[in-house]
Amino acid sequence: MNEMTRLAATAIPSLSLQGVGFAHRGQTLLHPVDLRLEGCRRILLMGPNGAGKSLLMRLAHGLLMPTQGQIRWDGRRPRQSMVFQRPVLLKRTALANLTYALAVNGVPRMRRKPLAREALERFGLAALEKRPARVLSGGEQQRLALARAWLTEPEMLFLDEPTSALDPAAIKAVEDAVLDFHARGTRILMSTHDLYQARRLADDVVFLCGGRVLEHSSATDFFTAPATPQAQAFIRGELVW
Template identity: 80%
Template sequence: MNDMRRLPMAAIPSLALEGVGFTHRGQTLLHPLDLRLAGCQRTLVMGPNGAGKSLLMRLAHGLLAPSSGRVSWEGRPPRQAMVFQRPVLLKRSALANLTYVLAINGTPYRRRKPLAREALERFGLATLEKRPARVLSGGEQQRLALARAWLVDPEVLFLDEPTAALDPAAIQAVESAVGDFHRRGTRILMTTHDLQQARRLADDIVLLFGGRLVEHSPAERFFSDPQTPEARAFIRGELVW
C-alpha cells in the first residue's frame, strides 16, 4: 500500500456550500450558509451541542440532501470516507471488516488479507484481527473504522466527534491517525467540542451556533483574535446551547 497520495495535494477538489440550509418537520436546523473549503487543510467544525455540526458534516458528505442551496465539488467528486462517533461495523471479525471494504472496491482476492493486515498493524490492531469487531472497546472500534477508511485512500475524510467518550490514550491514538491521514495528503473535516483538540489539530475553524455559521477563520486567528462575540464567548467556555 502506498503511503503517499498519487495526486498532488492541490488537486483535491474544493468543497463549496452555497446557501445550504436544512429544515425538518417545519423546524430550521441549519440556516442557509455559504462555505468554501480548499486545499489539504484540517478544518475543525466546532460549536455547542445542537449547533448543527453533525448535520453540516452529513450534508457535506452527501448523506443528506439540503432543503435549500447546493453542495458541490470543484471539477469532480473526490474519494471520500466518513468515520462516525459510533462506528458502523459489520458483525464480523476485525479482519473481515477490512477485507469486505477491499472486496467492494474491487481489490483482487489474493491482495485483500495482506492489505487488511497491513492496515491493522498500522493502527495498532494486529493482535485483534480475529476478534469480533462489535466487542472491541470504543477506542479499538474507532481505530478499526480509521483503518477501514485508510484502505479507501480518501482524498477527503469526514470525522464526526471521533474521540467523544474515549480515554486519553485512545484520543491520542485517534489524533495520531488523523495526522497520518493529513500527511498522506487527505483533507480533513472533523467535528469536535474540545478546544484543546482544535488547538492541536486545526488549520482552520468553522464555528456554528444555533444552526448558523458565525465564524470561519484560520485556527491561529480564531484563538488569538476571534472576530465575533460568539467565538469569544465559546473560547471562554461561556457559549452554551
C-alpha cells in the same frame, strides 16, 4: 508532506456550499451556509452541542440532501470516507470488516488479507484481527474504522466527533491517525467541541452556533481574535446558545 503527496493534495477538488440549509418538519436546523473548503487542510467544525456540526458534515458528505441551496465539487467528486462518533461495523471479525471494504472497492481477493493486515498493524490492531469487531473497546473500534477508511485512500475524510467518550490514550491514537491521513495528502473535515483538540489539530476552524455558521477563519485567528461574541464565550468555556 513530500513533493508527490503535496502535488496530489493540490488536486483535491474544492467543495462549495452555496446557501445550503436544512429544515425538518417545519423547523430550520441549519440556516443558509456559504462555505468553501479547499486544499489539503485540517478543518475543524466547532461549537456547542446542538450547534449543527454533525448536520453540516452529513450534508457536505452527501448523506443528507439540503432542503435549500447547492453543494458542488469543482470538476469531480473526490474519494471520500466518513468515520462516525459511534463507528458502523459489521458483525464480523476486525479482519473481515477490512477485507469486506476492500471487496466492495474492487480489490482482488488475493490482495485483500495482506492489505487488511497491513492496515491493522498500522493502527495497532494486529493482535485483534480475529476478534469480533463489535466487542472491541470504543477506542479500538474507532481505530478499526480509521483503518477501514485508510484502505480506501480517501482524498477527503469526514470525522464526526471521533474521540467523544474515549480515554486519553485512545484520543491520542485517533489524533495521530488524523495526522497520518493529512500527511498522506487527505483533506480533513472533523467536528469537535474540544478546544484543546482543536488547538492541536486545526489549520482552519468553522464555528457554528444555533444552526448558523458564525465564523470561518484560520485556527490562529479564531483562538487569538474570535470575531463574534458567541465564539468568544465558547473559548472562555461559557455556555453558548
